[in-house]
Amino acid sequence: MGWTRNQQITLVVVVLFLITVPVLWQISSVRAAQATTEPAETMETVSTQQAPDDYDGDGIPDATDQCPQRPETENGFQDDDGCPDVVETTGAS
Numbered sequence: 469m470g471w472t473r474n475q476q477i478t479l480v481v482v483v484l485f486l487i488t489v490p491v492l493w494q495i496s497s498v499r500a501a502q503a504t505t506e507p508a509e510t511m512e513t514v515s516t517q518q519a520p521d522d523y524d525g526d527g528i529p530d531a532t533d534q535c536p537q538r539p540e541t542e543n544g545f546q547d548d549d550g551c552p553d554v555v556e557t558t559g560a561s
Contacts, residue, residue: 523537524536524537524538524539524550525539526540527540528550532550534549534550534551535549535550535551535552536550538551538552539552540552
């Protein structure tokens with residue numbers, strides 16, 4: 469004599485319930501612990517020194533900057549025109 473369709477469905481529901489409830493309790497206890505602990509990292513505001521009218525942040529005011537939307541030190545070489553310069557290195561000093 470086999471199991472009826474209703475008995476099979478009931479068995480599946482009971483097994484799923486027995487598996488799901490402990491998992492949900494574990495998740496809820498972890499979430500509760502996360503809510504009560506202090507955050508691991510604290511955000512800090514870091515101030516930068518930038519000229520008041522310096523859109524690209526290269527330290528050269530936009531009034532004298534020939535390239536106000538491109539930073540001067542994009543490639544590591546800095547002069548006073550405000551534009552990134554192509555400086556070839558030959559390896560010789």
